[in-house]
Amino acid sequence: MKRPVIFWDVDTQHDFMDPDGTLYVKGAELVKPKLEQLTKYAHAHGIQIVASSDDHELEHAELSGTPDYTETFPPHCIRGTHGAEKIPETTLESPMVIEPVAIPHETLVRQLSSHEGDVLIRKHRFDVFSNPNTGSVIEAWDPTEIVIYGVTLDYCVKYAIDGLIDIGIPTIHLVLDATKPIVPESVDGLVSGWKKQDVRIVTTDDVVCGRIV
Numbered sequence: 335m336k337r338p339v340i341f342w343d344v345d346t347q348h349d350f351m352d353p354d355g356t357l358y359v360k361g362a363e364l365v366k367p368k369l370e371q372l373t374k375y376a377h378a379h380g381i382q383i384v385a386s387s388d389d390h391e392l393e394h395a396e397l398s399g400t401p402d403y404t405e406t407f408p409p410h411c412i413r414g415t416h417g418a419e420k421i422p423e424t425t426l427e428s429p430m431v432i433e434p435v436a437i438p439h440e441t442l443v444r445q446l447s448s449h450e451g452d453v454l455i456r457k458h459r460f461d462v463f464s465n466p467n468t469g470s471v472i473e474a475w476d477p478t479e480i481v482i483y484g485v486t487l488d489y490c491v492k493y494a495i496d497g498l499i500d501i502g503i504p505t506i507h508l509v510l511d512a513t514k515p516i517v518p519e520s521v522d523g524l525v526s527g528w529k530k531q532d533v534r535i536v537t538t539d540d541v542v543c544g545r546i547v
Contacts, residue, residue, distance in 0.1 A: 337475040339547045341376045342498075343369075343385035344462070344484030344491045344513075346424040349410045349417030351485065356417055357410035359485050359514045368512040368538040370423035372483060375542045377427055382452055384471060385426055386484075386494065389413050389434070389456035396459055403516075426452035434458055434465040442467055446474040461493040472501060479505040481541060483512035488520040499531050506533045507546055 346369055349355035351362045376383050388411035390397055398406035411418040420426070428451025432442075446453070457465045480503050484491055491513055498506055508528065515521050525535060540546050 337382055337477050339381055339479045339481065340475060340477045341372060341381055341383045342480050342482040342484075342494065343373070343383055343424050344482065344494055345386055345388055345411075345486075346421050346484050347387055347411055347417065348419055348421060349388075349415075351421050355410070357407055359516060362485055362514045365512050365514060366421060366423045368509075369421070369483065371538055371542050372481070372509065372512055373424050379547075381547070382450075382475070383426060384453045384455065385420065385424065385429070386455045386457055386462040386465075386490065387411070387418070387420060388458075388460070388490075389418065390458065394458050426454060428452065429454040431456065432465065432467050432471065434467075436466040437470070439470050439473075442470045443474040446471060460490045461497070462490070463493070463497040468497075469501065472498075472503075477503065479503075479507065479547060481507045481509060481536075481547060483509040485514050487513040487515040488517055488524060492524060495528060495533060499528075499533070507536045507541070508533055509538055509541060510535050511537050 349357050350359050390411050391413060392409060396406060397409045401407045430449050431454045433456050453471060455462055455465050455468055462468050480498055482495060536546055
């Protein structure tokens with residue numbers, strides 16, 4: 335079944351969002367109230383949420399004891415730990431969990447067509463499209479608008495937005511005040527580039543006051 339609008343929640347997990355997290359993003363805890371507003375708005379209006387989450391084991395290539403903070407990072411979001419769990423503010427409703435193991439396209443589309451809850455896409459890399467099923471999720475629901483937010487703006491959110499642009503989502507709304515970057519100086523350049531690709535920069539108030547969806 336087609337979902338004209340979906341919300342896209344990027345990696346709102348304890349290890350990123352909490353000051354004691356193993357890969358804490360400075361200031362991330364300050365956007366928790368906005369993330370909660372967005373989550374409640376989606377659920378109150380029957381809008382399904384697709385959330386991504388890092389799901390690591392220590393041998394994964396992204397993890398390193400000597401990280402370069404470009405391709406490798408310190409251990410974080412280790413499966414089964416508190417740090418890997420989503421924060422309460424972005425709790426999903428009846429999520430279908432999609433592991434990063436290829437599922438036959440027709441099978442996944444059939445499952446999603448009748449699924450009324452949210453979706454959680456697990457991944458072993460910062461790019462959500464490293465999960466081979468992400469494209470099938472989007473194709474199954476065929477959204478014309480995606481509202482995206484989460485962490486981090488300059489890594490996981492960036493890869494998600496760029497991937498959604500590449501597959502041709504007609505309208506992407508970036509809720510800028512519900513994100514945080516690792517490198518604040520990168521934000522202006524990223525936003526400028528996305529605007530040139532017709533990504534719409536909005537606020538949490540724009541969303542929850544019904545000004546965009």
